[in-house]
Amino acid sequence: MTPRRVNTESWPVRLLLCVLALGFLFFFLGLPLLSVFVEAFKQGFGPYFEALCDADTRSAITLTLVIAVMVLPLNILFGLSAAWAIARFDFRGKSLLITLIDLPFAVSPVVAGLLFILIFGRQGFLGDWLGAHDIKIIFALPGMVLATMFVTVPYIARELIPLMQAQGRDEEEAAVSLGASGLQMFWRVTLPNIKWGLLYGVILANARAMGEFGAVSVVSGHIRGMTNTLPLHVEILYNEYNSVGAFAAASVLALLALVTLVAKTIVEWRMAREIAMLSADLSIENPAVAAKS
Amino acid sequence: MSIEVKNISKRFGNFVALDDVSLEIPTGELVALLGPSGCGKTTLLRIIAGMESASAGTVMFHGEEATNVPTRERQVGFVFQHYALFRHMSVFENVAFGLRVKPRGERPSEKQIRERVMHLLSLVQLEWLADRYPSQLSGGQRQRIALARALAVEPKVLLLDEPFGALDTQVRKELRRWLRHLHDEMHIASVFVTHDQEEALEVADRVVVMNKGHIEQIGSPDEVYSAPATPFVYRFLGNVNVFRSRVHGTWAEIDRAPEPGSKDEALAFVRPHDIDIQREASADALAARIVHIQAIGPQVRVEVEHQGEIFEVDLTRERHEQLALAEGETVWLRPRALRVFQGEQLVDAQTFDLGAGI
Numbered sequence: 143m144t145p146r147r148v149n150t151e152s153w154p155v156r157l158l159l160c161v162l163a164l165g166f167l168f169f170f171l172g173l174p175l176l177s178v179f180v181e182a183f184k185q186g187f188g189p190y191f192e193a194l195c196d197a198d199t200r201s202a203i204t205l206t207l208v209i210a211v212m213v214l215p216l217n218i219l220f221g222l223s224a225a226w227a228i229a230r231f232d233f234r235g236k237s238l239l240i241t242l243i244d245l246p247f248a249v250s251p252v253v254a255g256l257l258f259i260l261i262f263g264r265q266g267f268l269g270d271w272l273g274a275h276d277i278k279i280i281f282a283l284p285g286m287v288l289a290t291m292f293v294t295v296p297y298i299a300r301e302l303i304p305l306m307q308a309q310g311r312d313e314e315e316a317a318v319s320l321g322a323s324g325l326q327m328f329w330r331v332t333l334p335n336i337k338w339g340l341l342y343g344v345i346l347a348n349a350r351a352m353g354e355f356g357a358v359s360v361v362s363g364h365i366r367g368m369t370n371t372l373p374l375h376v377e378i379l380y381n382e383y384n385s386v387g388a389f390a391a392a393s394v395l396a397l398l399a400l401v402t403l404v405a406k407t408i409v410e411w412r413m414a415r416e417i418a419m420l421s422a423d424l425s426i427e428n429p430a431v432a433a434k435s
Numbered sequence: 436m437s438i439e440v441k442n443i444s445k446r447f448g449n450f451v452a453l454d455d456v457s458l459e460i461p462t463g464e465l466v467a468l469l470g471p472s473g474c475g476k477t478t479l480l481r482i483i484a485g486m487e488s489a490s491a492g493t494v495m496f497h498g499e500e501a502t503n504v505p506t507r508e509r510q511v512g513f514v515f516q517h518y519a520l521f522r523h524m525s526v527f528e529n530v531a532f533g534l535r536v537k538p539r540g541e542r543p544s545e546k547q548i549r550e551r552v553m554h555l556l557s558l559v560q561l562e563w564l565a566d567r568y569p570s571q572l573s574g575g576q577r578q579r580i581a582l583a584r585a586l587a588v589e590p591k592v593l594l595l596d597e598p599f600g601a602l603d604t605q606v607r608k609e610l611r612r613w614l615r616h617l618h619d620e621m622h623i624a625s626v627f628v629t630h631d632q633e634e635a636l637e638v639a640d641r642v643v644v645m646n647k648g649h650i651e652q653i654g655s656p657d658e659v660y661s662a663p664a665t666p667f668v669y670r671f672l673g674n675v676n677v678f679r680s681r682v683h684g685t686w687a688e689i690d691r692a693p694e695p696g697s698k699d700e701a702l703a704f705v706r707p708h709d710i711d712i713q714r715e716a717s718a719d720a721l722a723a724r725i726v727h728i729q730a731i732g733p734q735v736r737v738e739v740e741h742q743g744e745i746f747e748v749d750l751t752r753e754r755h756e757q758l759a760l761a762e763g764e765t766v767w768l769r770p771r772a773l774r775v776f777q778g779e780q781l782v783d784a785q786t787f788d789l790g791a792g793i
Contacts, residue, residue, distance in 0.1 A: 312517060313519050313520075313522075315486055315515075315519070316513065316515060316519040316520075316521070316581075316584075317521075318505075318506045318507050319484060319486075319506050319507070319512070319513040319585070320507075320532055320536065320584070320585070320587070320588055321507045321508075321510075321533055321537060321588055322507065322532075322536040323507065323536070326536045330536070334523045335522070335523060
C-alpha cells in the first residue's frame with residue numbers, strides 16, 4: 143500500500159492545474175508546430191521537396207550550417223576558458239566577467255546586430271579602414287558569424303561554470319601530483335568530467351545559432367543565395383506569398399528543434415547520472431552501495 | 436627522503452596562514468600535523484606538495500632546494516581528504532593513472548602496469564574491486580584506493596590531508612593501524628594532517644602541534660601529551676584543569692589569585708587523571724565540593740566545585756569504589772603532577788604550595 147499523503151491538494155485542484163498546463167502547451171506549442179508541417183505538406187510531398195531543393199533554399203541551409211560550424215568551435219574555446227578561469231582561479235574582475243557573460247541574454251538581438259554595424263559598417267568606427275583594405279564584414283559572412291557569436295556566447299560557459307565549480311580542483315591536483323602534465327590532466331581528467339555539460343551547452347548554442355533571426359537579419363543584407371540564412375529565408379518566402387516554400391523551410395527548422403529536444407533530453411539524463419555520481423555521499427561509509435553490483 | 440621546511444610564511448591577503456614555520460622530517464618517520472581548523476596545517480602540507488606557493492621561505496627535499504619545483508616533478512604521493520578519485524575511471528585505471536602519464540621513455544609496458552597495479556591492489560587488500568568505479572565503493576575502500584594510487588608512482592614522500600576525517604569511527608581505527616603498518620614497510624617520510632588528537636597520538640612517530648599559523652610544539656606523542664610546551668598544547672591535547680596561581684621564585688602558589696596584571700600572575704595546569712581525591716585535609720590539597728559523579732568507560736569522572744569554578748577529576752574505578760564518594764560532600768584535591776605557565780612561558784616551579792588550602 144502506498145502511504146497516504148495528507149498535505150496534498152485535493153483532486154479537483156490537481157486536475158485543474160494539469161489541464162491548464164497541458165492545455166497551454168497544446169495551444170501555444172503543439173498546435174503551431176503541427177500547423178508548420180500541415181502547411182508545408184498542403185500540396186503534397188512533391189511540391190514540398192521541390193521547395194526544399196530550390197537553389198536559394200539550399201544555399202540558405204548551407205550558409206546556416208557554415209555559420210554554425212564556424213561559431214561552435216569558437217564558442218567551445220571561449221566557454222572552456224571562461225569557465226576554467228572562473229571556476230579555478232580568483233582574479234580581479236571575476237564577478238564582472240560573470241555578469242558580462244550573461245549580457246547577450248539581456249540585450250535585444252537587434253541591438254546586438256546594430257552594434258556590429260556601428261563598429262564595422264561603412265559609417266562605423268572601423269568603416270574607413272576596412273573600406274581601404276577591401277575587407278567586407280557587414281552584409282557578408284564575417285558579420286553574420288560575429289552576430290551569431292554574440293548571441294550564443296553564454297550557453298556553453300554558463301553550463302560549465304557551475305559544473306566545474308561543483309567538481310572542484312581535487313581531481314586535477316591529484317592528476318598533477320601523479321605526474322600528469324597540464325595537457326594530460328585536461329584530456330584525461332578535466333574533459334571526461336565535463337563532457338556531458340559541454341555537449342549540453344553545444345546543443346543549446348547550436349540550436350540558437352541556427353535559429354537566430356534578429357541579430358543576423360541586421361547585419362546580413364538579405365542577399366538571396368549569398369547572405370540569407372534559413373530563418374531569414376523563411377521570412378522572405380513568406381512575404382512573397384510562397385507559403386509552401388516558407389513552411390517547407392520552416393519545417394526544417396522545426397525538425398532541428400525536435401532533434402535538439404531529443405538530444406537535450408538524452409544529455410540531461412546522462413548529466414543527472416553524472417551529478418548523482420558526483421554528489422554521491424562520499425563522506426560516510428555506505429556498505430549498501432559497496433555490496434551492490 | 437627527508438623533508439626540510441625553512442622559515443615558511445604564507446599570507447592570503449591580510450590573513451597570515453603560516454608565520455615563519457620551520458620543520459624537519461627525516462626519512463622513515465611518520466609525522467602528524469595537528470591543530471584546530473584554520474591553524475595552517477593543510478596549507479603547510481600543500482606547500483610541501485607544491486600545490487600552494489609560500490610567500491617566503493624554502494622547502495628542501497633531501498638537502499636539495501625544491502621551493503620552485505612544480506608538483507608533478509616533486510615525486511610526492513598526495514592523499515586527499517575526499518579521496519579525489521577519478522570518478523569516470525575504474526579502480527584499476529585510477530591506480531594505473533600515474534604510470535600511464537609517464538613520458539614515453541619511462542612508461543612501463545601494459546603487462547608491467549597490470550602487474551604493478553594488481554600488486555598495489557593486493558597491498559591494500561582490494562584486488563577484487565579492480566573493475567568497480569569509485570561511486571560503487573565505501574568511504575574506507577575509496578581511501579585505500581586513493582593510497583594505492585598515490586603509491587603507484589613510488590613517491591619519495593607521502594602526504595595525507597585529513598585522510599580519515601570523513602570516515603566513521605570503526606573504519607577510521609582500522610585504517611589508522613593499517614596506515615602505520617604500510618608506512619613501516621615503505622621507508623619513506625610521511626606527513627599527515629589531522630585535527631583529531633587521538634589519531635595523531637596513536638599513529639605518529641612525532642606530532643607537530645600547530646596553532647594560528649605557527650608551531651606550538653614538536654615532540655613524540657608522549658612528550659606533547661605529558662609535557663606540553665604551551666598552554667595551548669595543554670588545552671588542545673586532552674582535558675585539563677586550570678588553576679589561577681602566583682609565582683615567586685621557584686614557588687608557585689596555587690589558588691592564590693594575584694591582583695590582575697601583576698607580574699607574578701600565573702596559571703597551573705593539571706590533567707584530570709593527575710588529581711587524587713582524599714578525605715583528609717593536607718598542606719598540599721585543596722578543599723572542594725563534589726557536584727556530580729559519572730562513570731565513563733573505564734574511568735569515573737568526578738566534577739568538583741572549588742571557589743565557584745568547576746574542575747574535573749578522573750579516578751580509576753577501583754579508587755572510586757575505595758573512596759565511596761557521594762555528591763554534595765566536601766573532599767580534598769591533591770594534584771600529582773602539574774605545570775605552571777606565566778603567559779606563554781613555562782615556569783620551572785617544581786615545588787608548589789596550595790596557598791588557600793591551609
